[in-house]
Amino acid sequence: MNYMALMAMTASAETQDLVTLVPWTFIIQIINLFIQVFLIKKFLFKPINDILDKRRNLADKEIKEAREAKTEADSLKEQYESSLTNAHAEAAQIVSDAQKEAQNKADTLVRDAQEEAAGIKARAAADIEQEKKKAINEAKDEISSLAMDIAGKVVEKEINEADHKKLIEDFINKVGA
Amino acid sequence: MSQSFEVDYAKIYWTIKTGIPILGDLKITETLIVSWIVMIIITGLCIFLTRDLRVENISKRQAFAEMLVEMGNNFVRNNTGGNKFDKLIPFVSALFATSVVSNLISLVGLRSPTADLSTEAAWAIVVFIMITSTKIKTNGFGGYLKGFTTPIAVMTPFNILSELATPVSMACRHFGNILSGVVIDGLIYWALGLASAALFGLIPGAVGKFLSNIPILGIGLPAVTGVYFDWFSGCMQAFIFCMLTVMYIANAAEEG
Numbered sequence: 520m521n522y523m524a525l526m527a528m529t530a531s532a533e534t535q536d537l538v539t540l541v542p543w544t545f546i547i548q549i550i551n552l553f554i555q556v557f558l559i560k561k562f563l564f565k566p567i568n569d570i571l572d573k574r575r576n577l578a579d580k581e582i583k584e585a586r587e588a589k590t591e592a593d594s595l596k597e598q599y600e601s602s603l604t605n606a607h608a609e610a611a612q613i614v615s616d617a618q619k620e621a622q623n624k625a626d627t628l629v630r631d632a633q634e635e636a637a638g639i640k641a642r643a644a645a646d647i648e649q650e651k652k653k654a655i656n657e658a659k660d661e662i663s664s665l666a667m668d669i670a671g672k673v674v675e676k677e678i679n680e681a682d683h684k685k686l687i688e689d690f691i692n693k694v695g696a
Numbered sequence: 697m698s699q700s701f702e703v704d705y706a707k708i709y710w711t712i713k714t715g716i717p718i719l720g721d722l723k724i725t726e727t728l729i730v731s732w733i734v735m736i737i738i739t740g741l742c743i744f745l746t747r748d749l750r751v752e753n754i755s756k757r758q759a760f761a762e763m764l765v766e767m768g769n770n771f772v773r774n775n776t777g778g779n780k781f782d783k784l785i786p787f788v789s790a791l792f793a794t795s796v797v798s799n800l801i802s803l804v805g806l807r808s809p810t811a812d813l814s815t816e817a818a819w820a821i822v823v824f825i826m827i828t829s830t831k832i833k834t835n836g837f838g839g840y841l842k843g844f845t846t847p848i849a850v851m852t853p854f855n856i857l858s859e860l861a862t863p864v865s866m867a868c869r870h871f872g873n874i875l876s877g878v879v880i881d882g883l884i885y886w887a888l889g890l891a892s893a894a895l896f897g898l899i900p901g902a903v904g905k906f907l908s909n910i911p912i913l914g915i916g917l918p919a920v921t922g923v924y925f926d927w928f929s930g931c932m933q934a935f936i937f938c939m940l941t942v943m944y945i946a947n948a949a950e951e952g
Contacts, residue, residue: 534705535725537875541814542719544727548809548818551731555738555794560786562742567765570749570758577751 663687701886703879706812727812734797734809738790768792775939776946784945787826791819792938799874799930802881803922810874810933813867820863823941827862830948866940873933877925884921888913 535541666687709729712722745761754762768789772781798810809815832840844855889911896907 533708533711535708535723535812537703537705538813538871540817541723541725541812543722544725544812544814545818545821546719547728548731548815549822551735552790552794552819552822555735556787556790558735558739559742559790559793562739563746563761564765564768564786564789566746566749567761570751571762571765573751 659688659691663691666690701883704807704882706807725812726807727809727815730801730806731794731798731809731815733806734794734801737797737801738793764789771938772942775942776949780949781942781946784942788938788942791941792934795819795870795934795937796931799877799934800926802878802930803926808874808878810870811878813871816867816871817863819870819937820867823866823944824863826941827944827948830945834949862944866937870933870937873929877929880925881918881922884918885911885914888917 663684667683670683670687706726708723708725710724712724714720714722742761745757745764747757748755749758768785769782772785772788773779776784795810798808798815802808802811828840831843835843844852844859846855892911892913893908896904896910896912898904899907
């Protein structure tokens with residue numbers, strides 16, 4: 520009985536045909552569709568696309584930064600390598616300079632020593648020569664005075680002092696030669 | 697139990713007299729009410745999914761929302777081959793969401809708005825206007841009109857006919873599938889009701905009379921047939937409608 524009453528109630532509600540085109544429904548559904556497009560755009564696509572963009576930008580930024588860091592590291596490496604090469608060259612230069620200098624110094628020392636030795640030797644030789652000359656001259660004087668004395672005593676004859684001296688020197692020179 | 701079968705018609709709740717000649721009275725039907733419910737569901741879901749968005753360390757909810765957006769983007773981009781139609785993405789997504797939710801809302805006992813031809817006709821007309829405007833934008837108005845005379849002038853009536861057939865076929869395909877689901881569901885429930893009435897009517901006395909008024913056999917089988925008629929058909933028709941929308945608009949932009 521209850522069921523029949525329910526049936527009567529639902530039957531009393533007006534219905535539309537099964538296959539029909541209702542103008543107002545049609546228009547309202549078009550409007551509904553556009554409202555839905557707007558809502559879905561505002562509440563789903565905009566926030567999600569914003570967040571996706573943000574994430575993409577973040578990733579891009581990080582990649583960019585990593586790339587920059589790599590470039591920097593590469594340039595630093597190059598710099599270090601070149602400075603290392605320079606250091607090697609410099610060290611080699613320093614060593615060779617030092618060697619050259621040491622060689623020069625040694626050479627100079629040896630040369631100086633040789634020169635000094637030669638100088639000493641030459642001076643000694645000159646001294647010897649001078650001493651020899653001096654001795655010879657002294658001997659000559661001695662001999663000439665001795666000879667004069669002897670001659671004066673032997674010859675007993677007055678001879679001009681100057682002629683006499685000349686004569687004796689000639690003699691001595693002949694003897695010395 | 698009624699012995700004759702009645703299809704579930706869309707009810708008219710209120711009639712507002714407008715007095716406008718062609719449009720007639722504004723009738724607030726079940727279709728419109730359920731459409732608004734569908735819109736509230738979709739918008740509520742969008743708002744729920746996009747709450748508390750973060751760039752890193754995202755929640756499952758946000759991952760799902762992002763997946764939906766990516767799906768929409770990929771669907772339009774893959775079928776049009778490029779980013780030229782990115783403006784269509786929200787439209788196609790809204791169309792798809794509305795269609796799917798409208799089709800599936802019959803599962804909770806409401807009458808699908810898509811079981812009313814006015815709904816599909818409205819969508820199809822919008823799509824048709826978009827196709828036509830894309831064609832005019834691509835080829836110019838002269839080019840658009842000239843397009844009807846290809847390949848030869850004799851074909852003009854057929855071309856016009858095929859052009860008009862596009863929205864009609866789109867609307868009727870979707871409507872027919874959903875309506876058939878509604879009719880078949882109704883038939884199955886009616887038949888099972890009759891069967892259980894006949895079966896339990898065999899029990900003598902008051903118990904049999906009481907039980908025969910309850911369609912006990914209606915539990916179970918409709919859930920199985922519903923997998924096809926509601927779930928599969930509902931999702932499939934929404935997909936087909938959106939696919940055709942994108943394809944037609946992409947083709948309209950390519951015609952030279």
